[in-house]
Amino acid sequence: SxxxxxxxxxxxxxxxxxxxxxxxxxxxxxxxxxxxxxxxxxxxxxxxxxxxxxxxxxxxxxxxxxxxxxxxxxxxxxxxxxxxxxxxxxxxxxxxxxxxxxxxxxxxxxxxxxxxxxxxxxxxxxxxxxxxxxxxxxxxxxxxxxxxxxxxxxxxxxxxxxxxxxxxxxHEVRCTPRAWSEAAVSLSLRQILYAYWAQWSCWRRYQPLDHIREYFGEKIALYFAWLGFYTGWLLPASVVGTVIFLIGFWLVATDIPANELCGSGNSFVMCPLCNICSYWNYSSICVTYKAGLLFDNGGTVFLSVFMSLWAITFLEYWKRTCSSLSHRWDCSDFQDIEERPRPEFTAMAPMTMRNPVTGAEEPYFPENKRFNRTLTGCMVIIIMVSLLKSSIASFSGSVLNLLVILLLSRIYTALAHILTRWEMHRTQTKYEDMFILKVFVFQFVNFYSSPVYIAFFKGRFIGYPGNYNTLFGVRNEDCGAGGCLIDLAQELLVIMVGKQLINNIQEFISPKMNPQLKEAGQEAQRQEEASPWEADYQLLVCEGLFSEYLEMVIQFGFITIFVAACPLAPLFALINNWVEVRLDAQKFVTEYRRPVVERAQDIGIWFPILQFIAHMAVLSNAFLIAFTSSFVPRLYYRYTRDSTLSGFINFTLATSPLSYQQQHNTSCRYRGFRDENGEYLPEYFHLLAIQLGFVIIFEHVVFFIGRLIDLMVPDVSEEVEMKIKREHYMAKEALAENQVSK
Amino acid sequence: SxxxxxxxxxxxxxxxxxxxxxxxxxxxxxxxxxxxxxxxxxxxxxxxxxxxxxxxxxxxxxxxxxxxxxxxxxxxxxxxxxxxxxxxxxxxxxxxxxxxxxxxxxxxxxxxxxxxxxxxxxxxxxxxxxxxxxxxxxxxxxxxxxxxxxxxxxxxxxxxxxxxxxxxxxHEVRCTPRAWSEAAVSLSLRQILYAYWAQWSCWRRYQPLDHIREYFGEKIALYFAWLGFYTGWLLPASVVGTVIFLIGFWLVATDIPANELCGSGNSFVMCPLCNICSYWNYSSICVTYKAGLLFDNGGTVFLSVFMSLWAITFLEYWKRTCSSLSHRWDCSDFQDIEERPRPEFTAMAPMTMRNPVTGAEEPYFPENKRFNRTLTGCMVIIIMVSLLKSSIASFSGSVLNLLVILLLSRIYTALAHILTRWEMHRTQTKYEDMFILKVFVFQFVNFYSSPVYIAFFKGRFIGYPGNYNTLFGVRNEDCGAGGCLIDLAQELLVIMVGKQLINNIQEFISPKMNPQLKEAGQEAQRQEEASPWEADYQLLVCEGLFSEYLEMVIQFGFITIFVAACPLAPLFALINNWVEVRLDAQKFVTEYRRPVVERAQDIGIWFPILQFIAHMAVLSNAFLIAFTSSFVPRLYYRYTRDSTLSGFINFTLATSPLSYQQQHNTSCRYRGFRDENGEYLPEYFHLLAIQLGFVIIFEHVVFFIGRLIDLMVPDVSEEVEMKIKREHYMAKEALAENQVSK
Structure with missing residues (x-):
């Protein structure tokens, strides 16, 4: 055989x-x-x-x-x-x-x-x-x-x-093109996958999921199904995002405050943004301001609502698709009742105990000790995270920040491995779940803390000219000349696009740089006639789907949580994923050793993580629009002062207080709603109330509609449900018949 | 046999x-x-x-x-x-x-x-x-x-x-006391239930759920299990509520604004509350104000948070208990795959079609027609509800309101029956679910619209002296002299206590007034020796659990949604349910014909309804405390003006505008934050921002903790899960053994 x-x-x-x-x-x-x-x-x-x-x-x-x-x-x-x-x-x-x-x-x-x-x-x-x-x-x-x-x-x-x-x-037969291109009639499964899935030329095709499942098993097939599904759903999101962005161009051209600003010349002399900075003209940021308006307009409010609901709907429909797939692949009631302990666990467990399910003696680690360790692990993470949160916030220079983030990811992952191993989880599933959770928390903070800082904290607590707030003697950082939203957009672009580029280049190059492969290179001439087991031995070990999922989940976070600051994010994600699908396919078909088939009925703990992100997205979008964008001030100005928004620029700028003028012999303007003593104007509180009200309404409306969508989209499609019922019925009938005929 | x-x-x-x-x-x-x-x-x-x-x-x-x-x-x-x-x-x-x-x-x-x-x-x-x-x-x-x-x-x-x-x-043997009291050794199941469950003297005992299940089946047993569980959980809630209420007495005695108010004499002359009312002294509401303070204090904020989390935790633990029960009663994977069509459906269906599951020809009602009818039904409900919402709001006189509510409940239920029948649902379960949903929506609006109106709308849009807002020429209704919260508390007390009293009296009396029973009375002398089938024929038809559940769900709403206005509500509910359990038990054991046993694995659609109420409770409590209670203004005053709160009464009262003074030759005070022109003071906007901020923080904190509780309490207890796994394992082993030994 x-x-x-x-x-x-x-x-x-x-x-x-x-x-x-x-x-x-x-x-x-x-x-x-x-x-x-x-x-x-x-x-x-x-x-x-x-x-x-x-x-x-x-x-x-x-x-x-x-x-x-x-x-x-x-x-x-x-x-x-x-x-x-x-x-x-x-x-x-x-x-x-x-x-x-x-x-x-x-x-x-x-x-x-x-x-x-x-x-x-x-x-x-x-x-x-x-x-x-x-x-x-x-x-x-x-x-x-x-x-x-x-x-x-x-x-x-x-x-x-x-x-x-x-x-x-x-693996099945090798799939170097020359070996089989002629005899295309009787392709092996691996060759089919190579030809119809892993090639760049397949970019327009759906993935052959049934074949993937047949060759790699349900777990990997579900990853690719999810990736394809997600990429498909990115299409409408990126279309809407791009349209909103393009509408922005038209809005910028007709925007009165922007024209006022650009034509203001020297009329708005702005206070220095930092202690060693100099005075500047507000008209100098004309281009930046216009760029900011591309995504800081009414369309973004619509986009935020749209993307929040998109995320919820996407997850609901994925549940549905997943249940269809797992029914088609017949793994819908897969449950690992008696999962074996991990080999490392058996090696390290200090004692043995009867397994309450099987009754067999097996390695055991006391529950309360594990609980203590998990608790300690949580503490370590919290400490690490809070330490690093503060250190990241200070590097908000974008490219440097990205490098720090990518470096820290590596360190984090290693730490998570050590911690999770130390916690001694009995089964592989539990181990993986805890590991994923840890790394996710790490990465979430790592990637999102600097955008969150810029979006919600930077430039909020700076005080006013003549009375700047200080932290440890240093004046609190203000947003750039263009405002916080521009800063945020810039940061996001660098992180998202930069990270995706670096990752894809890495994925593309790294297999070719592998030392094992290099070593094997010396025997390259022999390789052609090498036996299959030798050829497979040269390949990389398949490390599992963890890093693939993580990358996608972080990306999902960027396109939902900060979409208000970057309407093009879904488009970038779409392009990236289109490449990612084929890159991953090539890796699995040609560069990895064949993994042992694993069953799964869904994408596991990643789903609740995605749900968490979708929730966060609603909150974040509500606060972004209310507090970071100029949507609410413009609305307020339009309805209380001037419906054409003329004079809006002047409205948003406060004049430096009298004390400052006496001290510096000059007066300057700064963003804020304060009077000549530096006290808040009534308008500040009107705006604050409207902004908070906006957050409440936005959240309630979006969560309510989200809940409705949740109710309207059944987790299992009617067709599949009918099939399941039919199968149950047939099975029962068949058993009864069998019984009678015996 | x-x-x-x-x-x-x-x-x-x-x-x-x-x-x-x-x-x-x-x-x-x-x-x-x-x-x-x-x-x-x-x-x-x-x-x-x-x-x-x-x-x-x-x-x-x-x-x-x-x-x-x-x-x-x-x-x-x-x-x-x-x-x-x-x-x-x-x-x-x-x-x-x-x-x-x-x-x-x-x-x-x-x-x-x-x-x-x-x-x-x-x-x-x-x-x-x-x-x-x-x-x-x-x-x-x-x-x-x-x-x-x-x-x-x-x-x-x-x-x-x-x-x-x-x-x-x-039924089993009759259970009139004299028939069996001596031979207590070999009691029948019904006699056991009568003696150890349906008697008032059992009020301290747990219910014999296994016996109830054995005699009445899982569906009814689950109702009583739920009722008992709920009553048990009311205990801590009512203790906390009562303690908060008692603390209120101490707070009232030491409250400086209350003493200021009571000692103010004629210093605050208040504007008339309606067009034909007269001026009044603020000191005249001294007692009412103090009564209001009993539940309008810091303790209520704690109670609101407590009850919101209590509701969420209660539901989580019920899920757990329910899964334990359904496992013990072996109905956890009960699913009605081939539920028969309802008899009325078969009688009225216009055509037949192949059942896609069983393949048999059976009555059929076109799906799209049913959808249209359901939609029409929804419209009817929305119209009815909105019509009645406005009519109820006008009767906020409390006792009359209660009578109207109770009358409308009857009409509603009848209408829901007609609508649901007309929608032609195929199975009994579906029919019941749709009926329950309809009646719930009706009753929810019916019972809660007048408290909601008082809590959030009454007295909000009245304008100010000299410039009252009118609706259809009538001046908008203001809250009573004591404030809206007192009005709300009064309304709640009447509805809740009144409704429960009326219901319990009804349940207690109505079986004895039944015409069928009266008619049977003439043959009363024969009844003693009547055969069991004759005796059972005299009993009432068991109408199902619908009205029992509905009553409890409405009650659950009162004690969670409006707890901030009525900290004693859980106590009243507790007392009511303690009585309710035994009343219901008596009905089922002695007054109803025996129902055919029905299986169920949970309480069905009532659970999502309870979850909905628990959600509403969080929102409602957030807004009640922020906007209806005086918690935020007091806090604001304490931190910006005077930490002892002296002068608070004066702070909350505005003086009638100059125009009013000129017109009426006198000046008066009214509740509000307005200046002498009737414009809002800056304090109004400060407060508004704080109130909205409070809502946001309250909701996020409570929902976040609720979600944590949700995650921490697994739906199935570990013990039961272990048992289920063990049973699966044993079943598999047994089957394998059986196979080998054959």
């Missing part, structure tokens, strides 16, 4: 005996492990590749039919049921658990049971490649290599301990 | 032949129905009771063992599985569907299959009474009495068409 899984280890070539001396335990474990694998019925085939310095040993594993059947039952593999001709529906492949083919009793008299499943007459094709991988991985993961009590079980831990250097399922 | 179900019809005694002439179709249907029941294997026994004017015919039905087995499978009854001695766990009764005993094949060679279930050796006790009822009702509901195509199926429709006057399962 075909070999599906490969175990690899390396030995120094020249001094074989010594290396055994170096790690006798490793050698013993490896031998024991392989022996036990043989015992559980796996077929092994050993291959060696000699390199200049070392010997690489490959063990090719494959499972015979009987083993496959036994474990298929154990891990609840689902296979389609054969439709009985007596049954009423014409064409319906019921999905049902393969409930019956235990290893020992798989003889002829029992064959009837397997025959009720579709395609069971061909033993070679009955189990799909990915299912064989799952079975093999299951066996590898539960075979012990030492004392079970010490948790010396499973290949993951052996790889961890460097007993094996790698363990991976084999 | 015992008879479990009774069908009843009445015939005029003297003119038997004529009556057959009057309704030959009825007679034919009845005969056909009874014949078909015999065919499906039910045993029938006919009894007649002669009364002076009419003959009452009873048909006692019972099902033999084989019929029970067949239908138990059909309706997926769940019975405990016999634990195999080979299985690893010592004591564990696994719950599993009774999957195998079809009628035809129930012979000895198949007996093995039933023997795997617990208690299957005793055919008399294997099925519980309630399960026998379910089976019988199932048969009655699906037996046709005419053309199936016309929907002439089922006993519900026959009762609807008056072919039968009643169809009900039999």
């Amino acid at each position: 075909r070999s599906d899984f490969v175990l690899v280890w390396e030995e120094p070539r020249s001094m074989q005996e010594e290396s055994m001396g170096v790690s006798p335990a490793h050698h013993r474990w490896r031998e024991e492990f392989l022996k036990r694998l043989r015992h559980s019925g796996l077929l092994q085939e050993q291959k060696e590749v000699l390199q200049t310095k070392k010997r690489i040993c490959f063990v090719l594993l494959s499972a015979p039919w009987s083993v496959l059947c036994y474990y298929a039952e154990e891990i609840s593999l689902r296979v389609p049921l054969q439709v009985q001709p007596t049954s009423s529906a014409a064409v319906l492949t019921l999905s049902s658990r393969l409930t019956a083919c235990p290893l020992s009793s798989f003889q002829d008299q029992q064959a009837g049971e397997v025959q009720t499943f579709l395609g069971s007459n061909n033993k070679d094709t009955f189990f799909k490649t990915t299912q064989r991988h799952q079975v093999l991985y299951e066996i590898l993961a539960r075979t012990p290599y030492g004392l079970v009590k010490n948790g010396e079980v499973g290949v993951d831990r052996l790889v961890n301990e460097q007993v094996f250097t790698a363990a991976y399922p084999l | 015992r008879s479990d179900f009774v069908l009843v019809w009445e015939e005029p005694r003297s003119m038997q032949e004529e009556s057959m002439g009057v309704s030959p179709a009825h007679h034919r249907w009845r005969e056909e129905f009874l014949k078909r029941l015999r065919h499906s294997g039910l045993l029938q026994e006919q009894k007649e009771v002669l009364q002076t004017k009419k003959r009452i015919c009873f048909v006692l039905l019972s099902a033999p063992w084989s019929v029970l087995c067949y239908y138990a499978e059909e309706i997926s009854l769940r019975v405990p599985l016999q634990v195999q001695p080979t299985s690893s766990a010592a004591v564990l009764t696994l719950s599993s569907r009774l999957t195998a005993c079809p009628l035809s094949s129930f012979q000895d060679q198949q007996a093995g299959e039933v023997q795997t279930f617990l208690g299957s050796n005793n055919k008399d006790t294997f099925f519980k009474t309630t399960q026998r009822h379910q089976v019988l009702y199932e048969i009655l509901a699906r037996t046709p009495y005419g053309l199936v195509k016309n929907g002439e199926v089922g006993v519900d429709r026959l009762v609807n068409e008056q072919v039968f006057t009643a169809a009900y399962p039999l």
